[in-house]
Amino acid sequence: MTVQCKVKSIQPLASNTYQILLHPETALDFKAGQYLMVVMGEKDKRPFSIASSPCRHEGELELHIGAAEHNAYAIEVVEAMKTALETQGDITIDAPHGEAWLKEDSERSLLLIAGGTGFSYVRSILDHCIAQNIQNPIHLYWGARDEEQLYAKDELIHIAQSHSHIDFVPVIEQAKSDWQGKVGNVLEAVNEDFSSLADFDIYIAGRFDMAGAAREQFTQNKSALKERIFGDAYAFI
Template structure:
């Protein structure tokens, strides 16, 4: 698959589902039923009616005859852009362009290559696209997913990575601010601390990091400082 330029199109909002207190799964469909090709891990741009643009990772893995695109969108009550976006979602039509982004799984990827996916918050959506693509195409290398959240309730699709574990994925959820009321028995602390604790089994992985720019570069810097192979982050 060779993708050279993005396409603009109008999509209908086929479905919305509240996954947590403020995160929605939004499914888009085109009137023509045809979606542009994209690589797993790329994102799309939503062009709002107020001339602002919002970028969202495509959570659905690309496939032939694809009918829908899945997005994971956090509603930010203090953001005018977020309020405008959700008004347009409620109206049922979004203008988008895709694909965009240089952080994705290439066609030429070695199926034996061990992979490390690191996600914070809704950064999980980008990892979902890549992981589902790998599982669908029978990737033979080990796959590790580290998903960081502030509280256990912030894992907005908690059962999905567990399902992937049944297909061989190694899932490592990490909570930074769990308290006694959460009854959390998993790993505590910062996401990069879990990565460093497991560095011996992760050192040879090809790594993808998704989250806020601050989180991505901070995690990257800490990993490089601790001996992980150096490669400039792609956005």
């Protein structure tokens, strides 16, 4: 459905990455892992994962938008959000969308994989699992260009330390000398750490080519079940 929203705040998370809080005029029901469309024009709707979880969003919708210089698609949305915040104007969204939401009735272990701001997708799922006291083992792998882009790293480390069933593995491509985590590609890290993914529900968000490679690699090499790999990208590739 189409809903008018006020922009409550815009905060930088990392270089060219923003946290945007929207307050819809009508309460929005959605599932952990769904996305919304920002309406930029009659035939111009742009999708962004909802980073907040449905049980703890308190009427607000949180977005994480990566708007690097080469990404006009996202930059234009951030600029529209800034204008709405400054003028107290409205932003129109169309939501909810997506079939890759958390399957709460599943007893399988969860593997959450995010590339860059794809983290917003798995954040909603993770937070919902914690809030609902879902005790399935959860492994979260977050890949980014460098440590700065892992803007929620400290929060995730604390979550993993506080919950014995949650494991967090950060992966970066460009590491400084004091980096203690994994270096390289996030899919390579998953392939190294698991001999089999046959018993996992896998949730993945990032570039379409990453999602495609993950499904191919995990089904062919790690016994993952195609029907238990979830991601919005799979509706388009």
